[in-house]
Amino acid sequence: MSIKLEHVSLDYEDGGRINHALKDVTLEIPDNQFVGLIGHTGSGKSSLIQHLNGLLHATSGTIYYNGENIYAEGYSMRKLRNKVGLVFQYPEHQLFEVDVFADVCFGPKNQGLSEEEVKERAREALNLVGLDESYYKKSPFELSGGQKRRVAIAGVLAMNPEVLVLDEPTAGLDPRGRDEILGQIKELKEQRNMTIVLVSHSMEDVARYVDRLIVMNHGEAVYDGTPREVFRHYKELEKIGLAAPQVTYLMHQLKERGLDVNTDVITIEEAREELKRVLSKKKNTVSIQADSLLNVTNEVHQGDTASC
Numbered sequence: 001m002s003i004k005l006e007h008v009s010l011d012y013e014d015g016g017r018i019n020h021a022l023k024d025v026t027l028e029i030p031d032n033q034f035v036g037l038i039g040h041t042g043s044g045k046s047s048l049i050q051h052l053n054g055l056l057h058a059t060s061g062t063i064y065y066n067g068e069n070i071y072a073e074g075y076s077m078r079k080l081r082n083k084v085g086l087v088f089q090y091p092e093h094q095l096f097e098v099d100v101f102a103d104v105c106f107g108p109k110n111q112g113l114s115e116e117e118v119k120e121r122a123r124e125a126l127n128l129v130g131l132d133e134s135y136y137k138k139s140p141f142e143l144s145g146g147q148k149r150r151v152a153i154a155g156v157l158a159m160n161p162e163v164l165v166l167d168e169p170t171a172g173l174d175p176r177g178r179d180e181i182l183g184q185i186k187e188l189k190e191q192r193n194m195t196i197v198l199v200s201h202s203m204e205d206v207a208r209y210v211d212r213l214i215v216m217n218h219g220e221a222v223y224d225g226t227p228r229e230v231f232r233h234y235k236e237l238e239k240i241g242l243a244a245p246q247v248t249y250l251m252h253q254l255k256e257r258g259l260d261v262n263t264d265v266i267t268i269e270e271a272r273e274e275l276k277r278v279l280s281k282k283k284n285t286v287s288i289q290a291d292s293l294l295n296v297t298n299e300v301h302q303g304d305t306a307s308c
Helices: 045-052 078-085 102-109 115-128 145-157 175-192 203-209 226-230 233-237 244-257 268-281 290-307
Strands: 003-014 018-027 035-039 060-065 084-087 163-167 195-199 210-216 220-225
Touching: 003 045, 018 115, 018 268, 035 203, 045 084, 045 163, 045 195, 078 084, 084 145, 102 115, 115 145, 115 175, 145 163, 145 175, 163 175, 175 195, 175 203, 175 268, 195 203, 203 226, 210 226, 220 226, 226 233, 226 268, 244 268
Parallel strands: 035 195, 035 210, 084 163, 163 195
Antiparallel strands: 003 018, 003 060, 210 220
8 A cells, every 4th residue: 555755854953953854755656566764874764763653653744544644643553564564674583482483473463463474474574574383493592693583584474564664674685695685575576466675775775775775864755656766867966975886887887888778777687788789889889897897786786796
């Protein structure tokens, strides 16, 4: 279901001074959209997502879920939080049950469902995140970081939300774990027709996975469009402490050196295809070998993943 924010602001006092965590934010997140949310630390990302299920209450403005004002008298915040699931950064710190299955059952059990329905929800959620029955009786604390993250996400999915909000779900994971988690999230969207809101610091990740990208700066949404549209403003993004994916910089450098490449490229896969296309046309006049350039793009990707 759609979420709509109209002129939402959040103010807080710090040493007698009024600061704006959010400032007049107006936007709509429609059904079945994969939305990325980026911004430097303190830009308002976390404040924004905690408004989506009512954890924070706006100082001014209105939020609608499926056409209903969530601030209206009598509106059920509990119902809203069952529909808009929020997975915090490092959610595995919230795991506490003796085994994986019991942990995933906790949420739907508190929704008042029957025991059989609770178990069915847990089995389905664990299957969705790629954890089979061999994990059910394991202690969550015996799992790898990526597996713990999957259990925590399954615990939210078991509550059958219509919107899944994830705050840095790959933080602290190695490159393989990061790709696995994001791949699972992408599959979830397709299998369940869910709306996904992903907060991330990785430009490569949002370029690869999301349909729409919102950039926050000092509590305001300063850019809102497809990743390709947003990353065309890479120089402006640098001024607010962000950047474009590294392959975007590579393509601009190649353009400056005389290769007629498309500088709108934002993923490794796109860069490989673009280099193949350009170099196949210039193979008799360009001394640089295609394979060496493709290796450069791979090195850029590995360098980025190693730093996360």
